[in-house]
Amino acid sequence: MYGLSAADEDIQARARAFADELIPFEVEAELAGGLPDDVTAAHKKRAIELGLFATNLPRDLGGGGCTTLQQVLVQEQVGRVTNALGWVAATPPSWFPPVATRDQLARYLLPTTRGEREECYAITEEGAGSDVDAIEATAYHDGDSWVLNGVKWHVTSFNTADYCFFQAKKTSYSQRPHGSIGGEHLLFLVDLPSPGVSVVRTPAYSHTISHHHPIVAFEDVRVPAANLVGAEGDGMLYSREWFRFERLMVAARCAGAAERLCAEMSAFAAGRVAGRVPIAAHGLVAGMLADSVTELFAARSLLYETARAIDRDQADVKTAHAQCSMAKLYCSEMAGRVADRAVQVFGGRGYMRENVAERFFRELRVERIWEGTSEIQRMIIARQLTTRGVSALA
């Protein structure tokens, strides 16, 4: 099915087997807010051994050198697991190598690719989410360092990360801290912990995972000039490139979640008897099953074709950008609908935290928000449609 090559099927099978190893840990993670560090470390080691780690980086940098389709196949399988346990099959920043200095490669990217260091992203602010250009964080040059100020929201994995990418606008000492409007975007590497970096608070979120998303203050944080990423003014470029990649991987994990939900709810519906017949024989339940697997097939076809198009033509970035948005939009909304139906099919059991449908029902909601909301994806898609025509996108 789907015309996968032998190599594609091989990595897909490895990822599927790995996901099946993680699934038994879900309820423990749900009830405890994550797994013990040594268990997570063992899972990460296993992901590395199985060749499921850093699939998005070239082999000469220690990565898996996988095609886009193969990266999708891996993320799809780990997406079948709840509680973010599949995040151990991590994908370090693939946009970074072309702009990283030798020193940045040695200190940040290569150890990350080996699984020794972990990154996080500090971009969003209280007043700047969808509109990244509205960030107020500042960076000014002082001798051979930069001084960073700002308060960042939702910094995922701050509690587990060894360094973060911090986005700010260039300003001067006299203009700080509110002189950033219209300034060039800059991206920095900040080691964690660093003097001046502190957690304001760690809010609770809908999902129950070991990765926190705290609000983090950066107050007069001094980093060496060598920690500026790429050229001044290019900060937004890197974020956009990362968004394109991450949106496709979000789509992949959503397809995996929907597959798991279709499998679990159909098995339950075939065995659960109500009114002396399996509930799957009731037309209203059968309709939910049929709609779910039909939407999964449509979503997966779109997802794989988007990945294949990127592998065929690396140069057509605009089409890739819009199609990744289409994949994220459709797969995340599809998975949300499937999770809602799955809760319904499971009935009262579907409302229990020990049930996979309940966990996915909460966990999948954010897939329509992070890495660009559904509304932002629609704006991107519509802009490309109106400027380049339907044949460019579909």
Ligand SMILES: Cc1cc2nc3c(=O)[nH]c(=O)nc-3n(C[C@H](O)[C@H](O)[C@H](O)COP(=O)(O)OP(=O)(O)OC[C@H]3O[C@@H](n4cnc5c(N)ncnc54)[C@H](O)[C@@H]3O)c2cc1C
């Ligand atoms: C669990 C979680 C983890 C996250 N992790 C990170 C992280 O690690 N690093 C990081 O930097 N950020 C992170 N984020 C932030 C995330 O990327 C933003 O929440 C997201 O981009 C939306 O921004 P916002 O929350 O400010 O919403 P807003 O931008 O305020 O949007 C609110 C509503 O208005 C709509 N809207 C806004 N602008 C438009 C428009 N132009 N057209 C149509 N509708 C519009 C939105 O779609 C949305 O429905 C995370 C968020 C969450 C919830």
